[in-house]
Amino acid sequence: MAESVHLNRRGVLFVLSSPSGAGKTTISRMMLEADKDIALSISATTRPPRPGEVDGVHYHFVDTETFKKMAADGEFLEWAHVFGHRYGTPRARVDELLEAGKDVLFDIDWQGAQQLYQEAGPDVVRVFVLPPTMEELERRLRSRNTDSDEVIAARMERAANEISHWDGYDYVLINDHVEGCFDEVRAILRAERLKRRRQIGLIGFARDLIRAVPDADKKL
Ligand SMILES: Nc1ncnc2c1ncn2[C@@H]1O[C@H](COP(=O)(O)OP(=O)(O)OP(=O)(O)O)[C@@H](O)[C@H]1O
Numbered sequence: 001m002a003e004s005v006h007l008n009r010r011g012v013l014f015v016l017s018s019p020s021g022a023g024k025t026t027i028s029r030m031m032l033e034a035d036k037d038i039a040l041s042i043s044a045t046t047r048p049p050r051p052g053e054v055d056g057v058h059y060h061f062v063d064t065e066t067f068k069k070m071a072a073d074g075e076f077l078e079w080a081h082v083f084g085h086r087y088g089t090p091r092a093r094v095d096e097l098l099e100a101g102k103d104v105l106f107d108i109d110w111q112g113a114q115q116l117y118q119e120a121g122p123d124v125v126r127v128f129v130l131p132p133t134m135e136e137l138e139r140r141l142r143s144r145n146t147d148s149d150e151v152i153a154a155r156m157e158r159a160a161n162e163i164s165h166w167d168g169y170d171y172v173l174i175n176d177h178v179e180g181c182f183d184e185v186r187a188i189l190r191a192e193r194l195k196r197r198r199q200i201g202l203i204g205f206a207r208d209l210i211r212a213v214p215d216a217d218k219k220l
């Protein structure tokens with residue numbers, strides 16, 4: 001039997017963005033559960049925790065002073081103001097995950113996606129998730145039972161602005177049925193992992209195959 005060939009590859013920085021409530025956290029959790037080769041970038045935020053959110057698991061919950069110091073010390077790969085709070089991606093965890101051979105999943109807004117793309121360019125894959133309708137978006141925000149009417153109203157008000165950034169993404173999906181959308185997200189990740197430019201050593205591998213053919217250079 002032929003020996004299996006393993007080439008290392010560059011990690012994928014996989015971004016999911018959407019208007020609040022469209023379902024990116026749900027899909028992220030499904031991804032993390034299903035695929036052990038991708039891990040979540042845990043953001044820092046000044047927003048207070050929702051019921052059930054655990055510090056260090058869902059977010060690092062920090063006060064504004066701490067956040068500002070982290071930003072000033074260059075600890076963030078990107079950060080932005082979202083819904084009146086600060087959110088940022090700590091650089092150290094991302095570096096550690098990539099070093100360990102993992103892909104990294106980011107649940108961040110369009111501002112973060114833009115900044116990350118400026119930092120890491122072709123390593124970044126940007127996926128935008130749309131709700132099927134705005135009525136359904138509001139229904140989902142309400143069904144979550146985590147935010148006040150005021151917070152939900154503010155998020156709905158901001159949704160059109162979020163959606164207007166859809167064309168800054170590589171893929172745009174409609175999260176109508178969550179299982180279907182999850183399958184599409186997985187298919188994107190699977191294909192992106194196989195991209196030629198991510199395969200380290202592929203040039204040498206192909207060259208050696210060609211060289212193994214006697215007089216190959218004369219036949220090209
Ligand atoms: N396809 C779907 N059909 C019905 N409900 C859904 C679907 N996808 C997600 N939901 C539900 O909608 C609610 C909002 O989803 P979720 O928290 O994942 O949104 P989000 O985009 O991460 O929001 P935020 O940006 O505020 O974190 C949750 O209660 C979730 O279970």
Ligand SMILES: Nc1nc2c(ncn2[C@@H]2O[C@H](COP(=O)(O)O)[C@@H](O)[C@H]2O)c(=O)[nH]1
Pocket residue numbers: 017018019020043044047078079080082083087088089107108109110111112113
């Ligand atoms: N630019 C960044 N945006 C982030 C980050 N972490 C989360 N987010 C986005 O904020 C909103 C609100 O999130 P919520 O948990 O309060 O509902 C949502 O769009 C997230 O994607 C981050 O590190 N940077």
